Amino acid sequence: MTIKPLRKAVFPVGGLGTRFLPATKAMPKEMLPIVDRPLIQYAVDEAIEAGIEQMIFVTGRGKSAIEDHFDIAYELETTMTSRGKSLEILDATRLRPGAVAYVRQQEPMGLGHAVWCARHIVGDEPFAVLLADDFMVGKPGCLKQMVEAYNRVGGNLICAEIVPDDQTHRYGIITPGTRNGALTEVQGLVEKPAAGTAPSNLSVIGRYILQPEVMQVLEGQQKGAGGEIQLTDAMAQMIGDQAFHxxxxxxxxYDCGDKAGFVQANIATALSRSDIAPAIEAFLRTTQR
Incomplete structure (x- = not known):
């Protein structure tokens, strides 16, 4: 079995972020900070750790702040340099020339449609998809764990997480087959099943490694749950034709598409940082009295 190397990652960042209004009226939700780094920066760092060479951002109107974030800020850098300040803190925001591509999703028609918008840049290569809303904390990072599995089994892989039975209607849900450690054979997928009908409580969360053939499926994909073109529905059609785990x-x-999850991510990240953890711990102790 020949396994093509994974070099490209798609970041669907065209959503409106309505759950965080009014904060996201003029600022992309992907730029909301976890302490002092925007969500999208954490996702890009995760991709780089996993060996990704090209970042493909599927944007929409009002998302120029994302492009600016990964560009050189001449005025800022000149001012910092003139004041003797190090530019090291900006290193992660400066990606190599040619390592970033942007494509516009002109209508908010769902995750499947957003991924399909990147088809010409993806070409005939396997690619990853990272949703910045899902803030993943682990060592190694989530995508690197998936790439290690991909290099063993190939095919398509999705990140999976066990969720409570009463929350399965909020997720894409896996019909599981054979399990081998962290790997579970995927025999079926259903997007947001009605309460009580889920085939398991193993949910699909925002990290994927997909073969380019999914673009052909998305080409003719009909609207599904929520009246949108669902990536889960397209992936389900590929099961049986290609390996799927x-x-x-x-x-x-941390679900940072949810306000409570976003706050929890900020607190947990702050507590993990030696520069601010003592102050946060002291504050939390006072609020518990």
């Missing part, structure tokens, strides 16, 4: 992430996921 779920990889259970060894780490912690």
């Amino acid at each position: 779920g990889v259970t992430f060894e780490g912690t996921r």
